[in-house]
Amino acid sequence: MQLRRQLPLIVVFVTAVLVMLFKFVNFGETGKNVLSQMDKWSQVTSIVAFLLGPINLIRLHLGNVTKRRPRWVHSALTLVVTVVFTIVFALNGSNGEVTLWIINNIAIQISGAIYAMLGFYICSAAYRSFKLRNLEATVLLLSAVILMLAQAPIGEEIIPGISKWGEWILSVPNSAGMRGIRLGAAIGAFAASIRVILGLERSWVGGSTAE
Amino acid sequence: MVLAGQAPAKGILFFAPEMFWDFVLVALLFILVYVMIRRANAGLPIPRIRKIAGLEAIDEAIGRATEMGRPVHFTPGMSGFGPETYAALATLSYVAKTAAQYDTRLIVTNRQPTVHPVTSEIVRQAYLEAGRPDAFNQDDVRYLSDWQFGYTSAVLGIFRREKPAANLMFGYWMAEALILGEAGAEAGCIQVGANTNVFQIHFFIVTCDYTLIGEEQFAASAYLSKEPMLTGTVVAQDMVKILIGLLVLAGSVWATVAGNADKLVKFLSQ
Numbered sequence: 344m345q346l347r348r349q350l351p352l353i354v355v356f357v358t359a360v361l362v363m364l365f366k367f368v369n370f371g372e373t374g375k376n377v378l379s380q381m382d383k384w385s386q387v388t389s390i391v392a393f394l395l396g397p398i399n400l401i402r403l404h405l406g407n408v409t410k411r412r413p414r415w416v417h418s419a420l421t422l423v424v425t426v427v428f429t430i431v432f433a434l435n436g437s438n439g440e441v442t443l444w445i446i447n448n449i450a451i452q453i454s455g456a457i458y459a460m461l462g463f464y465i466c467s468a469a470y471r472s473f474k475l476r477n478l479e480a481t482v483l484l485l486s487a488v489i490l491m492l493a494q495a496p497i498g499e500e501i502i503p504g505i506s507k508w509g510e511w512i513l514s515v516p517n518s519a520g521m522r523g524i525r526l527g528a529a530i531g532a533f534a535a536s537i538r539v540i541l542g543l544e545r546s547w548v549g550g551s552t553a554e
Numbered sequence: 555m556v557l558a559g560q561a562p563a564k565g566i567l568f569f570a571p572e573m574f575w576d577f578v579l580v581a582l583l584f585i586l587v588y589v590m591i592r593r594a595n596a597g598l599p600i601p602r603i604r605k606i607a608g609l610e611a612i613d614e615a616i617g618r619a620t621e622m623g624r625p626v627h628f629t630p631g632m633s634g635f636g637p638e639t640y641a642a643l644a645t646l647s648y649v650a651k652t653a654a655q656y657d658t659r660l661i662v663t664n665r666q667p668t669v670h671p672v673t674s675e676i677v678r679q680a681y682l683e684a685g686r687p688d689a690f691n692q693d694d695v696r697y698l699s700d701w702q703f704g705y706t707s708a709v710l711g712i713f714r715r716e717k718p719a720a721n722l723m724f725g726y727w728m729a730e731a732l733i734l735g736e737a738g739a740e741a742g743c744i745q746v747g748a749n750t751n752v753f754q755i756h757f758f759i760v761t762c763d764y765t766l767i768g769e770e771q772f773a774a775s776a777y778l779s780k781e782p783m784l785t786g787t788v789v790a791q792d793m794v795k796i797l798i799g800l801l802v803l804a805g806s807v808w809a810t811v812a813g814n815a816d817k818l819v820k821f822l823s824q
Contacts, residue, residue, distance in 0.1 A: 367577050369570040389634075389668055396667025396697035399674075403693050414715065454703040458729065464736040471739075472760035521752045524768040527795060528750040531769030532637035533579075534791035537587055539640050543784060544775050546647035547640055547672055 590786025615720035624719035625659035631725015642724035644775035650680030735761030
């Protein structure tokens, strides 16, 4: 049990040290080859782990169907689609005519429909967030009104020069905020990686932090 | 150590010149983390982390779900293993332990098949540590789909059918951020969202009750565990941020006085 938790920590530490060594020290072509080889190992291990997700999916829905849980018909449909598509994919290949037909005419269309829901959700989210509740919400509302008018041709007709205000909001306060968040997130990600490499952060192996 | 211009084309054991500033940053952060760990081990005081409302709200969200007798939904985000996902997994560990202690049902949904077994193990371990291994339900830690909107529609279905009282969205989010946030709000969930994607954070801000912006998410493990050693690493990260902030300020002053800061940019770009 102890080894089961320690082994991933050791693998992460050794891999990270090797990657940093080959990145920071100029080993010429040898270094590039080693990094490329490590990248391939990473892809191979990911493919093995990739199977675990679909296995869970099938196990869960098979249980729903066999135990006749509520809405088991949905689970049966999921299983049928999974099995049919797996067979088509295996027989027809990833670029086969039938595979591409299913992807282009079913999967992408459904994805597009879900994505299109964004239009409705933007309206309902805007309605709630643009209420004049406090100072922050007021600033948000004013910025949104200026930006919307700045982007629409009629805005310049109603308030001459508003496009410049919109441009200023985007390029000064908006850019400053975005850069600040990016900078903080990048350094935060960096520090989080160091915690993982040093084994201080070990919740991902199913343990408490800094044991 | 050989710097730019001096490095031989086919050398070995010479510093890769294009990585100089990256190396300085990594080394600085490692040194600061080491110093903070030493301070923590010696029992010396470590600066406190400011109050992060989004992380404080996790207990409130689980408590609300417990009172209502409804489940908590947790997701570690859309990306594979990366800093955001590790931060989300640290939060999941805390959420799972709290849910196990309160005897509240926890539903974890995954988009990445590689992350799924890890979340499953974290939740199982949390129930074990809470002394309730029998309460762990394997079927509540689910892999849904690695297709972005396939995953999104499956989560929308869970919101409709299983009506969670709390929705905790950590990790990295893209175009589905608004769809999930708004659907969670419509379902009446108390929501905590975390994201580092600057193009999507605002969607969480308008739809979630609490939002962790950018780096706040990375402080989760230290904040929730209150472990001095981890807090030290957050302090080290803030020190580097202050240093970079000072550099930005110096560049701004330089550019204002001299008309441009080309020399500084060139120096840092070498």
